[in-house]
Structure formats: structure tokens, C-alpha cells
Amino acid sequence: MSQFGDGAARQVKAEQDHVTTVYDLLDERVGEARRQLAAVLRSPVDSAGSGREVYERDLAAERWTAEVRRLEAAETGLVFGRIDGAEGSSLHIGRLGLHTDGLDLPLLVDWRAEAARPFYEATTLHPMGLRRRRHLRVDGRTVRAVSDELLDTSPATADDVLDDNPLAEVLQARRTGRMGAAVATLQTEQHAIVRSPHRGVTVVQGGPGTGKTVVALHRAAYVLYAFPRMAERGVLVLGPNARFLDYVSQVLPSLGENDVVLATCEELAGTEPQAVEHGEVARLKGSSVLAEALARLVRGRQAAAGDFTVRLGQEWVRLPERDVVRARDGAVASGLGHNRARQIFKGLLIDAVTDLVERGAVEALERIDAEVAAATGLDLDRAAAEDLRNLGFDDGPAAAPADAFDADAVRAGLLDDAHVDLAVEALWPRLAPEDVVRALLTDPAAPAEHLAHLTGEERALLLRAPDAPWSDADVPLLDEAASLVEGPPRRTYGHVVVDEAQELTGMQWRMVVRRCPARSMTLVGDFAQAGPASTARTWSEALGPALGPRFDLHTLTVGYRTTQEILETTGDLLARIAPGQTPSRSIRHGEAPRVLTARPDSLTATLAEELRTQTAEHPGELLGVICADARTDGLRSAGITRWAQLIPASQARGLEFDGVVVIDPDEIVAARGSGERDLYVSLTRATKRLCTITVRPG
């Protein structure tokens, strides 16, 4: 409660008046956008109208639809803050900017605008000209409360409501299973990254719950607002799996950004894997040395040897290897994907054949002329010209016979000739990405040739049966092969955000870079949470091969999810899996984590009892049970999902719950190469309560 009780009520009332005015303006803008949309949709496009007219109308309709969606998305939490300058000015901060012609100052300032910066960055040490920062708690369109922070040294007045910290309130709220926007409470260290002017690669690291995902998503929204050229080319958010993407899917739309593409690496490649690769195989397939092997393999299919022989009419024409090599080098120099470069190769070969034939024709005619002249003393060319003159053609079609050779016709004929294509195929076969990957991984000779620096054992691990289904670790190989064969991906982005970036393998980084030619990226992650396929332990190691050595590194240090009590119990584990990493400190406190023990045959009953108790004591809270992947089916059939979400440890990254029960830590540790890190992830998902059930025989 404020020390000025009535003052608080007065302030709430005053804010309500402003908020109502802002919503009225929003309604007006939505109404106007809807009217524009309806008018565009109604506008007659002449049936004889040009395609361009239709195109422009569709474009306008798309624009107005997006505007309606943007404005409507701002409905919830439209106004959340206000800043008051020491000189008496005041600005309200919200999800978007709203201006009226009649007023000099905006009614509402977009949180991303420069004018909103002090709302996030001003401190008592650096008040940035502010006297006061105010947070508004608004339910629907009703202002419930306000709370102020005084930033300069002026004394509090009856108009200042010095109340609870708004962040504490947000954090205490129950989890919903979906991440929400944190735009009203972005903290200074987070905000600085979100608003960074850096357009290259920004890396954000930090322990579990330090707000890396929050930063990544708000950064995407900021880029769309502040860097229009990047925004035009699109923003991509990459996440580790569909469950995670679903968890964060509401954040950007709630910030009015609907055009961001959310995807996993598999979705990006357009290949759905049918199997999951484990251990050493996953690690080997993730290494970017496989990219070189694939490139060498494709290169080996590009006229590696031999001459070129084609049948032309009744004759065989043979191009010597020297000409083939020249055509190959020309095609390779085009820098196109293998299949398109094949067209260049074919064209150059055909040019060479045409030249050869033309030279042959000229030589043959000259030889005949010479022979006839020698035998008869007659100059055939001159005789032909005389004949023509006698017929009344002065200088008409008296072309020399060599000029009669129609090179274009010969070239066109060769291009269409199936035999020619077959001969080209033998030297430079068309390839499908799948064939390239299969060629590398199914023929024992291929790894030996292209991955000579691997040990025999490693090469043996890579071998697969020709009809084996594609695995998750094969997807980046297929994508790499597609880029070699078909050229770079058609869809690229102006900015890419990668969450759980520690998970990406060298091959996956290459996929990402291919889709972001400008190399403008925000990457967030934590190596202490790395899964089994990532081998790097530093950002330079992880990013160096695909992105080079330059990136902007930030570290978040304050935990907003996990309580300090939980973080302390994971301290030893963290020291083992990430020696040297400074544990983050949490602003949350709660009950000490509990450990229960169960026998294998009593585990389900113990877990059910725990969940029943938690549900009764904390109704409406979101509970998660995290277990080794292999145990998920058993617990699901035991009906655990009645009380809690059941999460395989391999998919727990990034998620959060009010209460978490971790089943059999030893089993989680033993399940995968990254077992201890999986356990660390599992233990750091709760905002309030953590219970661990260890399983002991007998």
C-alpha cells in the first residue's frame, strides 16, 4: 500500500482516463483499418484489368489485414508504463505508438521507440532526465493499480505511489504453459541487448531462467521495428523442437509481430526425420568436416575424367579431354549448384563440339577444293560464283561454302539431342541431395576416400544401410547436399534468432548461415545445458567454422525462473558440467527442494501421491514431470498426464512449470552422453517447487 492511500486511488483514476482515451483511439484506428480493408476488397478489378491491378489490390488487402491484426494484438496490455521528466513532461509507454494530429506529443509511445528508452534504462544513478517511472497494472481495459519508482532526488509527493515491484508480481503469477511477453518488465541488462544497435552476430549466454528466450524474442520484435531493411527480408526464430516453439509461439504475435517464421532445423530443411541418432554417430554427423566430404563427393561427379564423344548424324565426334576440362572449369567457376552448373557444362561442351564440327567442315571443304583444283585445274568457288552471275545473281547468295555452316542450328540440335544428354550424364550426372548423402554414407569406399582423417572405427560408425530411414542428424547433411546440388536456399532472412543455440551442431550452423546471407543474428544459449550432439564448449568453437570469429557477447547474470534454493542444490552439478561458469543468482526465493525415494515397483504410486498433494495444495498450478525418455511411455500409461505434463528429459530445454518432479536422476544421467547436462536442465525448470524421486531397488 502507498503511504498516500487516497493519492493512489486518484492516480489510478487519472491513469484510467488516459488509458480509456488511448483505447478509444485504438478502436478508431482498428475501425479505420477495417474500413480500408473492406474498401480494397470491394474495389472492382475490371475482368479485363491487368494482372498488375489484381496484384496491387491483393497487396493492399494484405497490408490492411496485417494492420488490423497488428492493432488488435495490442489490445492486451496496450499501456503499461509512463515516464515523467524532471522538467514536468510525461509520456505513456505501450505496445505500439499512437499519435493524434491535435497533440504534439504522442498519446502512446511504442516500447521500441527511442523516446521509450529511459523507461527501461533510467536508474537512480543515471536518471536520464527522469523524475519518475511508473508501471500500470491493467486488466482488460481497467487500470487496477500503479506503482512508481522515483529516480531523481526530489522528495515523494502525494501523487507518487511507491508500491510493490511490478516484476515480483509478474514472476509470482501462475505459469500458463505458454510464455508471455515481458515488455513491461524488461530489465536493464536484458533491454540493452534487445535494443543493441549491433547488426552482426550477437550472442547472449546465461544460466537457466536468466531471460535468454525473453531477450531473443523481444530482440526479434525490436529488429522488425528498428531495422526496416532486415525486417523486409524477414525474421526467423529457430528453436530446438516443436514443444518449445509451441511454448514461445504467443510472444511475438502478442507484440503485434505476426510475420516472424518459427521453425526447427528440420522444418527449415523441409525433411521430417524418421529416426533419432545417438551418441558418437550424432556427434560425427554434426561435424562440419562432413560438409567438406559432401562437397568433394559432388566435385568428384563433375567431369572427373575422360573425353566426350557424341554421334552427330552418321559421324562420331570426339572432344579431347583438354576441351572437357576447359568446359568443366568454366561450369565450376559459375559457382552455381551442381545441377544448374551442369547446364553450363553442357552448353560449353556443345559450343566446343560445334566449333570442332565447323572447323572440320571448313577443312573438309578446303581439302575437296584443293583436290578438285589439283585434278581439274578448276577453282570451284570461282566457278560457282560465275554460274550464279550467269543466272542473274550479282552478289547474292554467293557465300563461301564455309559460311553456309549454320552453327546456331547445330548447337540447338545438340542441346535437344537425347544422345548428347546421355553423354553429358556420364560425365556430369544430375544429382538428388539424397543420392549424395547416400553415396557418402552407404558405400564403404566413400568415407575412406572423402573422410580420410577419421579413424576406421569412426568411418564404420557413419555407414548406414541404403534403405535406412533418414535421421535427425542426416537432415543437415541433406540440406548441405541440397545446397551443393540445387544452389543456396530460395528463402533467406534478414535476421535470424536462434534459441538454445548451444544445441546446434557444426552442420546445423551451416544451415542457418545459408539462410541469413547478411549474417545478422541473435543467438542465445548456455553450454551447461548442451545436448549430446553439440561438441563445442565455447562460442568461438561453436560459431567459428560457419560464422567466423567476430560476435558481440553478452552474459545475463540474474535468474528469474528458478528459486535461489533450487539453484544452490544444482551448484555442484554445474561445477562438474561447466567448470568455471559463474552460477547466476536468482531474485526468487521459495521452499527447499525435496527428495523422495521409491522402489521401482512403487515409483508410480509415489509420484501419483506427490502430484495429488501438490494439486490439492496449489490448485491451478502448472506441474511438470521430467523423466528419462525411455520412461515416458510407462508413466503416460500409468495416467500421470491427468495431473501434470510429462516431459522427456531430452525435450525439457527452455520449458518451465510452477512445480516440477524429476524422476530417477541416475536414469536421466545414464540415458545419453549429455546425461548430466540433461539432469541440470531438468532440475532448473521449476519456478516454485522441485521434488526429485530417486529410485532404489529393494
Ligand SMILES: Nc1ncnc2c1ncn2[C@@H]1O[C@H](COP(=O)(O)OP(=O)(O)OP(=O)(O)O)[C@@H](O)[C@H]1O
Ligand atoms: N524481464 C522479465 N520480466 C518478466 N519475466 C521475465 C523477465 N525475464 C525473464 N522472465 C521470466 O523468467 C522466466 C525465464 O526466462 P527465459 O525462459 O527467457 O530464460 P532462459 O534464460 O531462456 O532459460 P533457459 O536457459 O532455461 O532456456 C520466464 O518465465 C520469463 O518470462
